[in-house]
Amino acid sequence: MTTYEIKRALRQFTGTERYHKHLFPGKSGILLTDGCDFIRTHCNAHWLFDCILSYNSEKVLKNINWQCWELRQSKKDLSWLLTCREDSDKKPLITQTIEFSDFPIEGIKIWLIDKVALLPSEY
Numbered sequence: 412m413t414t415y416e417i418k419r420a421l422r423q424f425t426g427t428e429r430y431h432k433h434l435f436p437g438k439s440g441i442l443l444t445d446g447c448d449f450i451r452t453h454c455n456a457h458w459l460f461d462c463i464l465s466y467n468s469e470k471v472l473k474n475i476n477w478q479c480w481e482l483r484q485s486k487k488d489l490s491w492l493l494t495c496r497e498d499s500d501k502k503p504l505i506t507q508t509i510e511f512s513d514f515p516i517e518g519i520k521i522w523l524i525d526k527v528a529l530l531p532s533e534y
Contacts, residue, residue: 412453414515420449424533433457433528435464446530447521454515462493462507463523471504476525478504483518 412420424446431448434440441464443451450456463480466472472495479496491512495505522529 412515417453417515420453421446421530422532424449424530427529427533430527433460433464435461438464438468439526440464441467441523442527444527444529444533446533447528450519450521450530454519456514458512459493459514459519459521460528463495463521463528466495466505467523467526469505475504478523480521480523481518482509482514482521484514 424444427444427446430442430444431451432440433443433451441460443460447460451460459482472478475497477497479499480493481496482491482493484491489511491509491514493505493507493509494503496503520531522531522534524534
């Protein structure tokens, strides 16, 4: 899919019809809405949900039931920045630089609420 097709398809996600499991060895899984499953599948982003899932075993996120994850491409090079905040106006609790990714769009926000990953439009 092209970048344009992905962005256009993302507009259709305003709820979910079913939940999809995302598992990582040794971690308790999370559920993905249809929109997040679309991102995982059509953007080849299993790694993104692996990151979210693995960071959730960190002490800093232990009691945070509402998390705002954001992946953004750097303006100056091909690197990406993955952050997690408790709320959109707070300092990041988690920050990871990803040296390279072929993620097809310039960024995405994913909310993790009580172990369910969803796009903000699906809330």
